[in-house]
Structures are given as C-alpha cells and as structure tokens.
Amino acid sequence: MDKNNSxxxxxxxxxxxxxxxxxxxxxxxxxxxxxxxxEEFWAxxxxxxxxxxxxxxxxxxxxGSGKSTLLKCVAGILRPxxxxxxxxxxxxxxxxxxxxxxxxxxxxxxxxxxxxLLGIPVKExxxxxxxxxxxxELEHFIDNQVKFYSSGMYVRLGFAVxxxxxxxxxxxxxxxxxxxxxxxxxxLDKIREMQxxxxxxxxxxxxxxxxxxxCSRAVVLQEGNMVFIGEAKDAIDSYHxxxxxxxxxDAESSRNxxxxxxxxxxxxxxxxxxxxxxxxxxxxxxxxxxxVQYGAGSGLDDCVFIVEIQNxxxxxxxxxxxxxxxxxxTIKQGTGVINFTIDTLPLAGGVYMxxxxxxxxxxxxxxxxxxxxxTFKIIAPGNNLGIVETPVHVKLxxxxxxxxx
Amino acid sequence: MPxxxxxxxxxxxxxxxxxxxxxxxxxxxxxTAIAYRSPTSQQVKHVSARIxxxxxxxxxxxxxxxxxxxxxxxVKVKYKNSILGFLWSMLNPAMTIAVYFIVFKIxxxxxxxxxxxxxxxxxxxxxxxxxxxxxxxxSLVSNSGLVxxxxxxxxxxxxxxxxxxxxxxxxxxxxxxxxxxxxxxxxAWNYMWLLIPAFLALIVFTAALAVLLxxxxxxxxxxxxxxxxxxxxxxxxxxxxxxxxxxxxALSRHGLGFLYLMDPVAPVVVTFQRAIYAIVSYIxxxxxxxxxxxxxGGQMWFLKLDLGVLAGxxxxxxxxxxxxxxxxxxxAEEL
Numbered sequence: 001m002d003k004n005n006s007x008x009x010x011x012x013x014x015x016x017x018x019x020x021x022x023x024x025x026x027x028x029x030x031x032x033x034x035x036x037x038x039e040e041f042w043a044x045x046x047x048x049x050x051x052x053x054x055x056x057x058x059x060x061x062x063x064g065s066g067k068s069t070l071l072k073c074v075a076g077i078l079r080p081x082x083x084x085x086x087x088x089x090x091x092x093x094x095x096x097x098x099x100x101x102x103x104x105x106x107x108x109x110x111x112x113x114x115x116x117l118l119g120i121p122v123k124e125x126x127x128x129x130x131x132x133x134x135x136x137e138l139e140h141f142i143d144n145q146v147k148f149y150s151s152g153m154y155v156r157l158g159f160a161v162x163x164x165x166x167x168x169x170x171x172x173x174x175x176x177x178x179x180x181x182x183x184x185x186x187x188l189d190k191i192r193e194m195q196x197x198x199x200x201x202x203x204x205x206x207x208x209x210x211x212x213x214x215c216s217r218a219v220v221l222q223e224g225n226m227v228f229i230g231e232a233k234d235a236i237d238s239y240h241x242x243x244x245x246x247x248x249x250d251a252e253s254s255r256n257x258x259x260x261x262x263x264x265x266x267x268x269x270x271x272x273x274x275x276x277x278x279x280x281x282x283x284x285x286x287x288x289x290x291x292v293q294y295g296a297g298s299g300l301d302d303c304v305f306i307v308e309i310q311n312x313x314x315x316x317x318x319x320x321x322x323x324x325x326x327x328x329x330t331i332k333q334g335t336g337v338i339n340f341t342i343d344t345l346p347l348a349g350g351v352y353m354x355x356x357x358x359x360x361x362x363x364x365x366x367x368x369x370x371x372x373x374x375t376f377k378i379i380a381p382g383n384n385l386g387i388v389e390t391p392v393h394v395k396l397x398x399x400x401x402x403x404x405x
Numbered sequence: 406m407p408x409x410x411x412x413x414x415x416x417x418x419x420x421x422x423x424x425x426x427x428x429x430x431x432x433x434x435x436x437t438a439i440a441y442r443s444p445t446s447q448q449v450k451h452v453s454a455r456i457x458x459x460x461x462x463x464x465x466x467x468x469x470x471x472x473x474x475x476x477x478x479x480v481k482v483k484y485k486n487s488i489l490g491f492l493w494s495m496l497n498p499a500m501t502i503a504v505y506f507i508v509f510k511i512x513x514x515x516x517x518x519x520x521x522x523x524x525x526x527x528x529x530x531x532x533x534x535x536x537x538x539x540x541x542x543x544s545l546v547s548n549s550g551l552v553x554x555x556x557x558x559x560x561x562x563x564x565x566x567x568x569x570x571x572x573x574x575x576x577x578x579x580x581x582x583x584x585x586x587x588x589x590x591x592x593a594w595n596y597m598w599l600l601i602p603a604f605l606a607l608i609v610f611t612a613a614l615a616v617l618l619x620x621x622x623x624x625x626x627x628x629x630x631x632x633x634x635x636x637x638x639x640x641x642x643x644x645x646x647x648x649x650x651x652x653x654x655a656l657s658r659h660g661l662g663f664l665y666l667m668d669p670v671a672p673v674v675v676t677f678q679r680a681i682y683a684i685v686s687y688i689x690x691x692x693x694x695x696x697x698x699x700x701x702g703g704q705m706w707f708l709k710l711d712l713g714v715l716a717g718x719x720x721x722x723x724x725x726x727x728x729x730x731x732x733x734x735x736x737a738e739e740l
Contacts (some may be wrong), residue, residue, distance in 0.1 A: 001449055016738060072737065076452045076556035079734025084453035099554035104482045113478055117555050172580070209505070378464040 001086045004170055006050040006171060006200035007074060012083035014044040014069055014224075043069040045224045046083070053088075056201040058211040058232055060220035060239045062246065067204050068173060070221065071095065073172050089168025089200075092118050093196040097158030103147035107138055110146050111161055120165045128164050135190070136182075137161035156183060163190055169200045190215075208312065208350065209385050210235045233383065240351045243312070244375050246282055249393040262368055264296040264303065264331065269356045269373035272339075284347055284380040284389040290340045292356045294368075299329040305338045310372075312351045317387055318342075324362065351381030426705065434573050438737050456730050464558040469692055471557060475565035475589030494573045496529050501694035505646050511522055516689035517648055517698055519682065522590060526681040527690035530674045532577065534611050535636050537570035542622050542629050559733050560726065567608060570633030581681070590673035593683035596704060601678035602711040609671045617725035620732055622681050623739050644678075650697035669718060672673075672710040679707060 001008055017038040038160040045067045051057045059067050070369045074080040074085050075093045100117045101110050111132055115125040125132075133142050136156040146154065163170070173190070191214065195201065206213050211218055211232060218235035220242070222226035228238040272289040282288050290307050309318040320340060322329060329338065354376070380389040451460075484490045501523050508649035509515040517523055545552055548562055585592065622628040644652060656662050666672055679685075679699050686697045700706070 010454065073452060076450070078737050080454055082451065082454055084451055087450045088448075096554040100551050104485050105478060108480070109481075116474045117551070117557050119467075119471070119557065122470055161537065179558060234425050345470045357659070 001088065001163050002050070004208070005050045005086075006051050006053045006055075006088050007202065008086040009047055009049050009070075009074065010084050010086070010309045012047040012070070012073060012085060013188075014078065015081040016041045025168055038353065043224050044073070044080075046223075047197070047219075048083075049219055049224050049226065049229050051153060051200055051202060052178065053200055054195075054198040055217065056195055056203055056215045058203045058210055058215035058218035058235065059221060060203065060204075060208065060218055060235060062242065064223075066220040066224040067221055069224075071171055071204055072142035073175050073204065087169060090119065090166070091171065092161050092162045093171035093173075095153045095171065095173050096144075097162070101154065101158065104145060106145055107133075107142040107149070107157060109187065110141060110157070112143075114158070114161045117163055118162065118165060118227050119165075127200075128166075132157075132160045132164045134266055135164055135186075152180070152183075159187060163187070163194070167199060169202070170194060171202045173204045174206065177399050192227065202319050208239065210366055212236055213385060237349075242335060242379050243351050244377055258326075262300060264294055264300060264358055264367045265357060266356050266368050266370040266373070267293045267306075267335065268372060269293075269354050271306075271354065271374055271376045280375070281377040281379055283345050284349060284378045286390075288342050288345050290354055290356075291340070292332075292338045292340070293335065295335045295356065296331045296333055296339070298333050300367075301328075303328070303329060303331055303367065304359040304361050305340075306355075306357040306359060307340050308359040309347075309352050310355065312348075312353075315387070317352070318345075321359075346388055346390045347378045347380075348384060349378055351375065351377055419444045421427060430637040454734065459561070461558070461726050461730055465560055465564070466711060468558050468561045472561050472565045472568060472723065475561065476568040479565065480570040482722055483569075490605045491576065494576055498532055498577050498580075499523070501528055501532075509646060515647075516687075516696070517586075518684060518687055519590060522585065522588075523678060523684075523698065524646065525584065526678045527643070527674050528711065529581060530607060530670070530677050531645055534607060534670055535571050535640070536573070537567045537611045538614050538618065539629075539632060539636070540569070542618040542632050543625050544615075544618055545619045545736065546626070546629075546740065547729055552740055553737045561731055564612050565674035567612045567615050569606065570611070578699055582634060586683070591683070592681045593679060596680040596683070596707070599676050599704060599707050599711065600680050602708060602715060603673045604717055606669070606711050606715040609673070609715060609722055610673075613722035613725045614720070616729050618737075619710040620725075621728045623736055624732065639668075639670070642668055643674050645674060648696060648698040649675060649678075649700060653700075666710060669714045672707075672714050676707050676711055 018041050047070060049057075061067050063213075068080065068187045071093075072095070073080050074087070075091065075095060076085075076087075077095070098114070100114045104112060105113065106131075111129065112122065116122070133139055133342065136153070136159070138153060138157055141149065141153065146157075149157070158161050169206060170191075191201065195214075201214075203211065203215055205214075209274040215232040217230060218228075219226055219230045220235050222242055228235055229240070270278045270293075271282065271293050272281065272291055273282060274287050274289070276289075292305060297348055304321050304323045306319065306321040308316050310316050322338070352375070354374040355369070356373055357373045358367040359365065361369060380387060380391075382392070384392070484493050486495060502521060506521055506692055510520050540725070543626060544562040544566050545559065550557060551557075553563075618628055618632060653662055653665055656665050682699070685699045686695045688695055702710075
C-alpha cells in the first residue's frame with residue numbers, strides 16, 4: 001500500500017445472487033436442491049481507485065449503480081467477491097445513523113456502545129463525551145432511555161458519535177439529508193473541519209452541487225462499472241451525460257396516451273438551437289427555443305400553452321405561458337407547433353428538464369400535460385454553484401484610510 | 406485540495422502531544438490532526454473475499470471492550486422493566502431444581518443423599534451451556550440491523566452471548582454457595598481447583614458451538630428450532646438428574662462406557678459434582694450394595710478428562726471460526 005494513500009481499492013467485484021424465492025428453511029433447501037433459482041448479478045465490476053490521505057472523494061451514480069455496495073465493501077460490512085480494499089487508520093462510517101442503538105439503554109450508555117462498535121477505545125470516548133453530547137444538543141436528555149428520543153434526536157446522537165471520535169477515514173452515505181437545516185449546516189461545517197484536519201472522506205450524495213462543493217475528486221458509477229474518475233466538476237459532468245442518455249430513453253417509453261380521449265394532446269417537446277436544430281445541450285446564456293408539438297381533435301380557442309424548466313432537484317427555475325405573453329392562439333383541428341423563444345437562458349451548468357402543458361383558459365384544468373418531456377444539459381463556462389449563471393466581476397477595494405489602527 | 410495544505414512527517418505522527426489533542430479549533434487544526442493519529446491506528450486493514458484465521462483471532466482479541474459492552478447491555482436490558490429484575494435469573498434454576506426434586510425425590514423416591522445439591526451442581530453447568538448456545542444461535546439474526554449496517558467482527562455477537570450466560574452463571578453460583586453454607590455441607594476442597602480447567606473447557610466448547618451455530622442459522626433458520634429439540638435429549642445424556650453410575654453401568658456392559666464421557670459437557674458436569682457435591686458413593690437404606698453417584702477417579706483422572714475436552718474444544722473453536730469466516734461474507738445479504 002502506498003504510504004500517501006488512505007484507501008486503495010483493487011479490482012473490486014461484488015456478485016449478488018438474486019433469488020426468485022429465497023429458501024431459508026431446511027425443507028425448502030432440500031426441495032429446491034440443485035434447482036436453486038437465482039440469477040447472478042454483478043453489483044460492482046473491477047472497481048479500482050485510491051484515495052490519498054486527507055482527500056475527499058465523492059461517489060456519484062444513479063440509483064442501483066452500486067454506490068452503496070461500494071461503500072459497504074469499503075466499510076467492511078460486505079465482503080467483496082474478488083479483489084480487495086486496503087484501509088489505513090481508524091474508520092468511522094455514517095451509513096445508518098444510530099444503527100447500533102439499544103432503545104432500552106440511556107443515551108449515555110448508547111454513546112459508549114456505539115463508539116465501541118466503531119472500534120473506539122473507552123478512554124477516547126470518555127475524553128470526548130461532553131463534545132459528543134454538546135454536538136448532538138442533547139445535554140438535558142443524555143440520561144434518558146433512547147426509546148423516548150424523537151427521530152431527530154436519535155439521528156443527531158448517531159451522527160455526533162460517528163463524527164466526534166476523530167476517525168482517520170470517514171465514510172458518508174446520504175446522511176446529510178437528515179435533521180433540520182441548522183443541523184445539516186452544522187454537520188457540513190464539521191465535515192469541513194475534518195477535511196482541514198486531514199481526515200480522508202469517501203462521500204456519497206445525490207446532490208451534484210454538494211458533491212462539487214465538498215469533494216476534490218469523484219468516481220462515477222454506472223451499472224457497477226466505474227465509468228469515470230477525476231476532478232469532481234468533470235465527474236458531475238460525466239454523470240449528467242449518463243442521466244440525459246437515460247432520460248431520453250425513459251421519455252420515449254414513459255408516455256402512453258392511448259386509450260385516452262383528449263381534445264388536444266402534446267405530442268412532443270423539444271429544445272432547439274437558434275439555428276433551428278433539435279439539440280440536447282446548449283451553452284448557458286445563449287438563446288433557445290422550446291417547441292411544443294400538439295395534435296388537436298377539434299378547433300379550440302381557449303388554450304393556454306405553458307412551458308416550464310426544472311432542474312435535477314425538481315425546482316421549477318423558469319415558467320412561461322401564452323396568456324402572460326399576451327398571445328391568444330386559435331387552434332385548428334390537426335397538428336401544429338408552438339415555439340417559445342427564450343432570448344437568454346442564464347442557468348447554471350447541469351441537467352434540466354422541460355415540462356409542457358395546455359390549460360383551458362380561466363380554469364385550473366389541463367387539457368394535457370407532459371412532464372419531463374425533454375431533458376437537456378446546460379454547459380456553463382464558470383465554476384459557480386447555484387441556479388443562475390451570469391457573468392461576475394470581482395475586485396478588491398482597500399478601505400485602510402477609513403479604519404483607524 | 407485539503408491534503409495539500411498539511412504535511413505530516415512520520416516523526417510527528419509517532420510523537421503526538423496530549424496537549425494538542427485536548428483542543429479543537431480551526432487554528433490548531435493541523436496540530437490536532439497529527440495528535441489524533443496515534444501510531445497504532447495507522448495499521449492497514451484488509452477487506453477481501455477471505456480472511457486468515459490469525460487475522461480473525463486478532464480482530465476478536467481487539468474487540469474485548471466491545472464484547473464487554475455487549476454483555477453489559479444484554480445483562481442490563483434482559484430484566485429491564487420487570488419488577489423482580491435479576492431475581493428472575495435465580496428463579497429459573499430454582500424452579501428447575503424444585504420440579505426435579507419433587508419428581509425424583511418424592512415421587513420416584515430416588516435414594517441419592519443431598520439430592521438438591523447434586524441437582525444444583527449439574528443444573529448450574531447445564532444452564533450456562535444451554536442458555537448461551539440457544540441465545541447465541543439466533544444472535545446474528547436478531548441483531549441483523551447491526552450486521553447489515555455496522556462493520557465489526559461478527560463473531561463478537563455469539564461470543565458475547567456466552568459472556569452474558571457467564572454473568573448469570575456467577576449469580577447462580579453465589580446462590581449455590583449460600584445454600585451449601587446454610588446447610589453446612591462441605592464441598593471437596595481438594596477437588597475445587599479442578600473447577601478452573603472444567604469451567605475453561607466448558608466456555609471454550611460453548612463458544613465454539615455458539616460461533617458455528619449462529620453462522621449456520623443465518624442460512625438455515627431451522628438450526629435454532631433443531632437446537633431446542635437436541636438440547637432436550639442432550640440434557641438427559643448428561644448425569645444431572647440421575648447418578649453417574651446408572652447410565653455408565655448400562656453402557657459399560659456393552660463396552661460403550663467411553664462414549665458417555667465423549668460428550669464434552671459430561672466431564673465438566675461430573676467435575677463440578679465431584680468438587681461441589683463430593684459424595685462419591687453411598688449405601689441406600691435397606692440395601693447392602695454401594696451405589697456410585699460420581700466417577701471414582703482421582704484428581705488426575707478428572708484433570709485429564711477436562712484437559713481433553715479443552716483441547717478438543719479449542720480445535721472445534723478454530724474450525725468454527727474458519728467456517729464462520731467462509732460464510733460471513735454474505736451475512737449482510739442473507740439477513
């Protein structure tokens with residue numbers, strides 16, 4: 001093992017057996033002998049990477065891509081089918097908070113029990129006990145039985161133990177999604193402090209923004225294969241490509257309008273470049289056109305066309321409709337296209353989806369709605385986080401003359 | 406990148422200062438980071454498909470503290486919210502002894518003198534063995550939440566069940582001592598030291614079975630039920646209720662006497678009875694033939710027997726660990 005590395009993963013593969021019906025009793029085992037009905041499923045295939053001491057590496061991928069399996073193999077909860085993981089130093093994992101809690105015991109006893117499950121010596125826990133309790137904000141309740149804790153208190157205590165025992169390696173899986181916002185911010189601060197202290201962190205989050213913010217490098221998994229490893233920003237980029245590819249396939253198959261008798265239906269929604277070509281990626285700040293193709297069964301003059309753009313966390317970042325644009329189309333029977341031309345689309349880089357709807361004027365009833373009809377990627381030049389990408393200038397202004405030293 | 410702004414030399418790593426470890430502020434971050442990394446925590450951990458027996462034994466040895474916490478938890482939680490609390494751990498053997506006393510002394514009219522003490526010595530050993538093996542067998546399944554989510558040597562779960570049984574064993578042993586003192590019965594003091602090898606043999610054998618059966622039970626949930634049935638028969642295969650000579654005599658006539666002591670629990674039970682009960686033979690009232698309640702061997706005979714069991718149990722324990730290690734890789738999926 002290289003002495004600069006905290007984690008080394010060598011050719012790691014993990015096979016699961018998917019049983020159609022799991023035989024757990026002797027009778028079933030005998031009856032099903034030699035007919036064991038399972039499929040082999042490779043959750044991870046030849047994963048190979050390393051994490052340097054003090055580095056934070058993210059793991060991104062869609063659901064079912066093997067992120068959690070990889071974390072569990074690294075944490076030592078699952079044994080790999082082949083390959084190996086080498087780890088240097090004390091490991092702590094935030095896989096499931098408070099997993100080892102015994103409800104009948106007091107918070108105090110559980111802190112010790114949980115820490116010893118993580119392999120922390122008692123004297124270390126005693127030294128940090130007050131810190132742990134203060135972090136969990138449970139000073140008044142630490143001697144109460146854990147079964148009387150609220151779910152928030154439970155999770156806070158679990159987090160406080162796992163993170164305050166000063167591990168050399170911390171394995172984090174989605175746990176920042178728990179607790180209220182203040183506690184989440186506190187956890188993030190703590191993770192940053194640990195980064196400064198040289199803790200090695202392996203980090204899984206569904207939020208590309210958070211991954212970009214916290215990690216220096218990231219691994220992209222797709223169906224158990226490592227498809228990319230590199231700078232966090234590039235990894236997220238590659239992850240977005242995977243999503244678009246998948247979404248395009250999904251959109252074609254997900255819309256099933258047969259059997260419905262609608263006066264007007266949305267047939268497709270597409271993004272077009274200023275030159276009129278259908279595209280799936282455009283530069284941030286450039287102009288774009290959203291084309292909504294419809295098919296009308298009869299003439300209508302009370303249609304309001306709505307388009308929306310949502311980001312990957314589901315927030316609507318842009319919405320417009322024909323009424324607000326003071327455009328009142330008269331629809332004739334047959335098919336047609338309504339084009340929304342957006343002069344500048346100053347969105348931050350990432351994956352977006354367009355929704356379209358046709359509403360009956362003056363009501364809240366939709367004639368038809370087509371959500372996530374079109375997925376596209378915005379390519380942003382800057383490294384800014386957030387929702388909006390717009391040119392920024394920065395300069396330093398010295399105020400020495402106004403401050404008396 | 407966070408790694409670039411800190412350079413830790415090996416020398417600094419090996420000489421952490423206690424003072425720095427006590428404060429955590431952003432300003433002293435680099436110093437404290439060095440302090441936390443004690444040289445022992447820098448050992449490399451391997452996770453791969455197979456684990457060596459040596460690594461396994463080391464892991465278990467390093468989990469001593471965890472086992473003591475698990476035992477304490479188990480003992481604390483077991484009788485929590487019950488009014489009688491720990492008294493229950495005494496009432497169980499008390500009832501067993503009362504029932505056998507009534508059946509065998511009063512109904513069947515057994516002639517064994519000091520029958521309660523004879524029973525108590527055997528039941529003490531048997532309870533440790535059977536309760537530990539029973540609860541250990543289902544320990545992995547009932548702690549599936551832990552096994553699936555937390556990384557620790559899984560053998561710790563069944564082994565700490567043996568520890569818990571030892572705690573209750575010691576409570577019951579105290580009661581036995583009080584009973585002996587109250588009736589003024591003297592144990593065989595010169596045989597008392599044999600309790601140490603006998604007890605060691607018993608816990609190693611129990612731990613071996615605990616580790617083995619707990620892992621099998623993950624795959625075959627029948628194990629737990631099967632065990633309950635086997636234990637019923639096993640109880641009667643050990644001289645707890647009836648005198649040693651009655652079963653030994655019957656088997657010896659067919660040249661099968663050795664089989665009786667092949668059962669690893671029997672030598673432990675007879676050693677306990679020899680030391681605590683101490684009446685090797687007696688002449689029943691109205692009879693002239695001597696009845697042997699215990700083996701007539703001397704101290705060395707008992708020692709050899711117990712060391713034999715201990716040696717066999719150590720071998721079984723190692724085999725159990727190997728089997729456990731082979732199949733534990735899939736525990737998190739199977740549970």
